[in-house]
Amino acid sequence: MSERKRVRPQLSDEASSYVRALIMSGSLRPGTQVRPEVLAEALQISTTPVREALQSLRVEGFLELVPRKGFLVAPLTGKDIRDIFRVQALIGGELAARATLNATDADLAELEALHHELIAAAARHDDALLEEKNHAFHREINLLADSRKIIWAMGLVSRYVPRRFYSSIEGWPKATVDDHSKLLDAIRSKDAETARSEMEEHLIHSGELLAAHFDERIAAEAVPSDDSGLARV
Template sequence: MAISNTTTAPLSLHEDVAVRLRELIYSGELPPGAFVDEPALCERLAISRTPLREALKVLTAEGLMRHEPRRGCFVNQVTERDLDEIFPVIALLEGRCAFEAASRVNDADLRVLDGMHQRLRDCAAAGQIAAYYEANHVIHEAIIQLADNRWLAQVIADLRKILRLSRQQSLQVPGRLEQSLSEHMAVFAALQARDNCGAEAAMRTHLLRQREALRELSRQQPRSLMP
């Protein structure tokens, strides 16, 4: 499956509300542990209670919210234990994506990936952290698309939503930017060689080292995550 742009069907009202709520969560306007004030949100989003409550059910199922009987909904919190449990799983899943992508990648795909990795190198050289994160995300998405396995893609997307709750950035750790770039280039080299096992191992290493960097960041900033 070649790397390409995809279009999506129009969202229903409650799906659109769910998207807007995720944006509020990821931007920090609804921080971890925050109580969801339904009347205030209805007024802010200019919607009725019904689509809001349907959206809250969606986010609760995704793990972004939790519902407490007789109290209401709260934004979930990600703990160190959560990160310890999630990263090995997502490393396995994205590793498998890299394995499958190495079987399917063609020369045209590699040219597209080469441009993406050049962008990654440029961002790293300039020390542009935010742009590097974006370029990194684009590469991960391209590899998932190349794997062409909707079940892997779906589970990875769900886990990524949870990981974003931590609001920690591993590239804040000294030396991590250069390490991350090296890891990405190892994945790309394996894809160029159509080396399934090499691509899988390199991607797993990349994700697990990201967890190590976050653990180091947590030690430096012990209050950045809830216990």
């Protein structure tokens, strides 16, 4: 297989993730046209993987393909975001409960180390590192649950949750630090049901922050579209 063919799926995934995050954060509001050539220029890649990414996003429901207009951002509301996070919370709560029962002292030490790194990143306002450590913290809990099918289901839901731009949402860094602290206390105590509850509340809380941010941004930008695609982002 050629190097070009090996790289293309990775570039397509990168483009998909980028556009999902723009949509979920409200940077690309419903009805906005997404032009492949503009997105390709923004990511400095060719239009082929971008078009593949946009087709995938259409299948996932993020985009609509409209004759003579191309790809448009599909309807999305704060309520939709809250619903997505509620589903994620139910799955995440189950994973947290199982992880609590499976966690060894070494596993707990790893979670605590990630949490301390997350706290340090938040204190330094290092948004990229904060998001990285948050992702690693949740990934570690999911792996500790040792349930491939539930983790697979979480992966499907999590694609709707943006990693980019999340730490810039007002209140999210502090909420993450506080919520993770309570969750760690439950895991440390081997209290699976409290861990389930804390994870559910954490994810619902995160969804509420994102939904409120989305609603505010959409309201502030409620002006006629100029069909400029990603040019204003």
